Amino acid sequence: xxxxxxxxxxxxxxxxxxxxVVNNSGYVAQEVRERVEAAVEExxxxxxxxxxxxxxxxxxxxxxxxSDVTNPFFTTVARGAGDSAxxxxxxxxxxxxxxxxxxxxxYLEMLVQRRxxxxxxxxxxxxxxQIQQLRQHGTQVVVLDRRLSEPVADVVRGDSxxxxxxxxxxxxxxxxxxxxxxxxxxxxxxxxxxVQGFREAMAEAGLETMCRAFxxxxxxxxxxxxxxxxxxxxxxxxxxxxxxxxxxxxxLNCLRDRGxxxxxxxxxxxxxxxxxxxxxxxxxxxxxxPAYEMGRKGAExxxxxxxxxxxxxxxxxxxxxxxxxxxxxSFGTQPESMIGDASPPLVERL
Amino acid sequence: xxxxxxxxxxxxxxxxxxxxVVNNSGYVAQEVRERVEAAVEExxxxxxxxxxxxxxxxxxxxxxxxSDVTNPFFTTVARGAGDSAxxxxxxxxxxxxxxxxxxxxxYLEMLVQRRxxxxxxxxxxxxxxQIQQLRQHGTQVVVLDRRLSEPVADVVRGDSxxxxxxxxxxxxxxxxxxxxxxxxxxxxxxxxxxVQGFREAMAEAGLETMCRAFxxxxxxxxxxxxxxxxxxxxxxxxxxxxxxxxxxxxxLNCLRDRGxxxxxxxxxxxxxxxxxxxxxxxxxxxxxxPAYEMGRKGAExxxxxxxxxxxxxxxxxxxxxxxxxxxxxSFGTQPESMIGDASPPLVERL
DNA sequence: TTGTAAGCGTTATCAC
DNA sequence: GTGATAACGCTTACAA
Numbered sequence: 001x002x003x004x005x006x007x008x009x010x011x012x013x014x015x016x017x018x019x020x021v022v023n024n025s026g027y028v029a030q031e032v033r034e035r036v037e038a039a040v041e042e043x044x045x046x047x048x049x050x051x052x053x054x055x056x057x058x059x060x061x062x063x064x065x066x067s068d069v070t071n072p073f074f075t076t077v078a079r080g081a082g083d084s085a086x087x088x089x090x091x092x093x094x095x096x097x098x099x100x101x102x103x104x105x106x107y108l109e110m111l112v113q114r115r116x117x118x119x120x121x122x123x124x125x126x127x128x129x130q131i132q133q134l135r136q137h138g139t140q141v142v143v144l145d146r147r148l149s150e151p152v153a154d155v156v157r158g159d160s161x162x163x164x165x166x167x168x169x170x171x172x173x174x175x176x177x178x179x180x181x182x183x184x185x186x187x188x189x190x191x192x193x194x195v196q197g198f199r200e201a202m203a204e205a206g207l208e209t210m211c212r213a214f215x216x217x218x219x220x221x222x223x224x225x226x227x228x229x230x231x232x233x234x235x236x237x238x239x240x241x242x243x244x245x246x247x248x249x250x251x252l253n254c255l256r257d258r259g260x261x262x263x264x265x266x267x268x269x270x271x272x273x274x275x276x277x278x279x280x281x282x283x284x285x286x287x288x289x290p291a292y293e294m295g296r297k298g299a300e301x302x303x304x305x306x307x308x309x310x311x312x313x314x315x316x317x318x319x320x321x322x323x324x325x326x327x328x329x330s331f332g333t334q335p336e337s338m339i340g341d342a343s344p345p346l347v348e349r350l
Numbered sequence: 351x352x353x354x355x356x357x358x359x360x361x362x363x364x365x366x367x368x369x370x371v372v373n374n375s376g377y378v379a380q381e382v383r384e385r386v387e388a389a390v391e392e393x394x395x396x397x398x399x400x401x402x403x404x405x406x407x408x409x410x411x412x413x414x415x416x417s418d419v420t421n422p423f424f425t426t427v428a429r430g431a432g433d434s435a436x437x438x439x440x441x442x443x444x445x446x447x448x449x450x451x452x453x454x455x456x457y458l459e460m461l462v463q464r465r466x467x468x469x470x471x472x473x474x475x476x477x478x479x480q481i482q483q484l485r486q487h488g489t490q491v492v493v494l495d496r497r498l499s500e501p502v503a504d505v506v507r508g509d510s511x512x513x514x515x516x517x518x519x520x521x522x523x524x525x526x527x528x529x530x531x532x533x534x535x536x537x538x539x540x541x542x543x544x545v546q547g548f549r550e551a552m553a554e555a556g557l558e559t560m561c562r563a564f565x566x567x568x569x570x571x572x573x574x575x576x577x578x579x580x581x582x583x584x585x586x587x588x589x590x591x592x593x594x595x596x597x598x599x600x601x602l603n604c605l606r607d608r609g610x611x612x613x614x615x616x617x618x619x620x621x622x623x624x625x626x627x628x629x630x631x632x633x634x635x636x637x638x639x640p641a642y643e644m645g646r647k648g649a650e651x652x653x654x655x656x657x658x659x660x661x662x663x664x665x666x667x668x669x670x671x672x673x674x675x676x677x678x679x680s681f682g683t684q685p686e687s688m689i690g691d692a693s694p695p696l697v698e699r700l
Numbered sequence: 701t702t703g704t705a706a707g708c709g710t711t712a713t714c715a716c
Numbered sequence: 717g718t719g720a721t722a723a724c725g726c727t728t729a730c731a732a
Contacts (some may be wrong), residue, residue, distance in 0.1 A: 001487060001533070001710055014719045019711065027717050046487060049463045050404045051709035054724050059400070068429070075425045082446055093446045096432055109442060113399045137351060137396060220627050235620070249627045277570050277599050279629055280423070304405060353725055364703045369727065377701050401725035405709050
């Protein structure tokens, strides 16, 4: 494989001159430039970014560390981040932690070794120490989706508290008195915030003693299990709040297996919509977050930091949107025709 | 940031000795090893993989170049590839081409510059030249999801022909005489193969003159448009075959907007299921591919190549699975209850 | 079992 | 405008 040196020899110039032509930096006479370009062409020269990065201390690479791309919410975040990165000429490394702090730690170490310029992190745990370590090694960090206990990095997240409060107020309005929230791990801020929104909405209605919170995982199986537990309570809840899409799906499966009808017997609302169109017959009342925007904004913020922006850390809270559908009984109790249902759901921007 | 040299000085050994300790390669006396490890610890030394890669000509990095992670099929492929890579200590770079050859080319060039060890490619076009170029630059390639016109790389793909044949035979069995296939770009092999399967099934039943093929994009909007065109044909088709999930969704929207009921007025079958559970009320009769396996197998094959496996190129055709559901009329014409429907769909392994 | 010397392919720095 | 020189941090090849 031809190197910059080879090109220099062939063009009869110094290596640095080739470098200047290739990178369009510094002054190069038109005549020399053409000679170099011809040599590049002839030799099929492809610059070695590793060598460049070693010297320049810039890899033009970002990483996105999240729990699972397979979750449609994160899929969309990944696409947004990827688009931002590509526009800036950066590549994006993807890492799935499955919400395990140990995996996260392992990936972060690998990323520092590779000298990625920045990391978009959806932290599985507290993350404060990890972020400080990254920064110590010269790696910038922007946190996505989740809050930090201390302001050690920029954060881009959705309005978990407001969204869940709206969703649960809706349940109260629908006449539900006994309800339960099925949520993810306690150490994840979205999990805590969404429970908090639930609590606040119930407290407003004087129902704090009538509701329960179940902590588990942001997974279908956990959603299934938690729904089962919730249904065993007495008095039995007439409404369930699933704090993410996977929990909602698990809960739905549990309800079906038990012969509990939604929304006739039990209402179900959830955080995170499935991408519009992906579901043929949208059914769940949800609060959805601007996932694509989250990925995009996060990457943009990160890139700005890399360009030396030294503003204090900021927390960007993106607005969420509530969509009322059948699962909370908002459209009567008769199943609608699966096809040809033209009545649009009610959408409220929060 | 501490370097290997710093560690060497602190431990009173030569740099190469530190290298041996860090990489667990070559002989190092226990006593020396401990001394080095202490120094590593004390200085917070993190190896610089860039420098290592520059010398060793290995980046321990793979790339996955596909059309759009947002497509649940590719999301799952990405997860499979990511898991394989992680197990081998490799990182995975993700690139979205949106089925544009120019973007693909741009990404491939960037990947060569970065000296990734291997590329998992879902080619937007013919790709033969691109693959040869990559290999010329020392980058291994495994092609996913799509066939190549010449055997220039390993291929891991699903059984498009067999799957679509089965799906379309099913349509014939259901009594459909006039039908149409809505498919992606002509230059993509899956698109051609699925049309071919459709044609073969129709020919078997002597219906070749009663069917039409519409080529477009693997997108919702294209699916919508093609369904519209198909419905304008006379005689109007009573069955549509969408060759991927996005086209199916677009078609479904078109049918709904036109007040055409599925499956009463028109039957719809499709390639690619949505991940089980992701859809609350599965409705579409589909052939689904083992997406996770495809990503995993592809990455494994690639890693084996990197380890010097010199077998001739192989084409791995993964079996697909047909699932009969309501959209093809397999379960009668009455909409079933959306919840509490315990009757399992019919699944056939091909 | 450990070390020396050279080089991987660039770019930063400074000089002309 | 162009170039010489050194350096980025590591590993290969060979020697001791």
